[in-house]
Amino acid sequence: xxxxxxxxxxxxxxxxxxxxxxxxxxxxxxxxxxxxxxxxxxxxxxxxxxxxxxxxxxxxxxxxxxxxxxxxxxxxxxxxxxxxxxxxxxxxxxxxxxxxxxxxxxxxxxxxxxxxxxxxxxxxxxxxxxxxxxxxxxxxxxxxxxxxxxxxxxxxxxxxxxxxxxxxxxxxxxxxxxxxxxxxxxxxxxxxxxxxxxxxxxxxxxxxxxxxxxxxxxxxxxxxxxxxxxxxxxxxxxxxxxxxxxxxxxxxxxxxxxxxxxxxxxxxxxxxxxxxxxxxxxxxxxxxxxxxxxxxxxxx
Ligand code: GDP
Numbered sequence: 685x686x687x688x689x690x691x692x693x694x695x696x697x698x699x700x701x702x703x704x705x706x707x708x709x710x711x712x713x714x715x716x717x718x719x720x721x722x723x724x725x726x727x728x729x730x731x732x733x734x735x736x737x738x739x740x741x742x743x744x745x746x747x748x749x750x751x752x753x754x755x756x757x758x759x760x761x762x763x764x765x766x767x768x769x770x771x772x773x774x775x776x777x778x779x780x781x782x783x784x785x786x787x788x789x790x791x792x793x794x795x796x797x798x799x800x801x802x803x804x805x806x807x808x809x810x811x812x813x814x815x816x817x818x819x820x821x822x823x824x825x826x827x828x829x830x831x832x833x834x835x836x837x838x839x840x841x842x843x844x845x846x847x848x849x850x851x852x853x854x855x856x857x858x859x860x861x862x863x864x865x866x867x868x869x870x871x872x873x874x875x876x877x878x879x880x881x882x883x884x885x886x887x888x889x890x891x892x893x894x895x896x897x898x899x900x901x902x903x904x905x906x907x908x909x910x911x912x913x914x915x916x917x918x919x920x921x922x923x924x925x926x927x928x929x930x931x932x933x934x935x936x937x938x939x940x941x942x943x944x945x946x947x948x949x950x951x952x953x954x955x956x957x958x959x960x961x962x963x964x965x966x967x968x969x970x971x972x973x974x975x976x977x978x979x980x981x982x983x984x
Pocket of ligand 1: 746814
């Protein structure tokens with residue numbers, strides 16, 4: 685699956701080379717981020733790679749993210765040569781807006797061409813982003829079924845396919861795949877929570893506990909309500925059981941235990957299956973069953 689790419693220095697160097705090659709062919713770079721964690725899904729090198737290009741930053745999967753935070757991010761990514769927008773690439777009605785935004789972002793180029801008497805030179809566009817942010821979904825949305833491929837043209841790097849999106853916009857049919865930042869543990873955690881890291885490599889209990897702490901801070905009460913957890917039951921669990929964990933995590937382990945009981949996730953001898961409860965909570969977050977939740981805020 686595309687979200688389980690393991691990045692090694694060689695892969696990163698190759699991805700960077702391809703990006704450099706493709707960026708040199710386009711007027712506009714569409715950068716896709718996950719609206720739930722735009723910082724963690726942003727590639728560190730894009731600023732340098734896409735400098736001197738028009739930029740459209742699409743905060744995708746907005747249907748899963750906090751509406752208020754979406755608007756803050758949109759504002760944060762607008763300006764300094766960029767236009768920010770909030771989208772859901774699975775919703776066909778976004779297409780029209782994106783085409784308009786492409787024209788808006790390239791306004792200067794269009795006017796410059798006009799002044800110089802250059803007619804019918806299309807705006808060329810490419811889509812970039814780290815794995816799993818929705819690049820293919822967006823390309824499919826924009827290209828549609830009726831789209832016409834313009835094919836290889838002389839003078840254009842061999843193998844590049846341009847899809848005609850409108851009278852004057854052409855899209856590169858393959859996205860630029862970027863790599864995420866790995867050095868910051870919080871970023872790794874956010875990428876894991878949105879499902880961009882192979883779950884087999886993760887400790888789901890630790891991940892769930894760190895998510896629950898964040899929920900307590902940013903969206904208090906939601907977990908308790910969803911899983912029917914009472915304050916008393918959590919307290920009692922903490923007191924009655926010798927929970928083998930750090931003091932600061934006891935409340936969350938107790939919550940996991942109570943969630944497991946509530947969902948009848950038990951291991952032998954009637955003990956709660958904490959690891960199943962952890963997975964359940966993370967899956968509920970990923971599917972927005974806990975509501976529209978964002979992991980990062982523009983206005984911290
Ligand atoms: P890519 O690796 O960047 O090309 O990402 P994909 O286009 O393959 O999308 C990854 C997953 O996210 C797929 O399961 C898509 O259906 C899903 N997806 C893409 N855009 C959206 C969106 O706006 N909302 C939601 N809920 N899911 C989306």
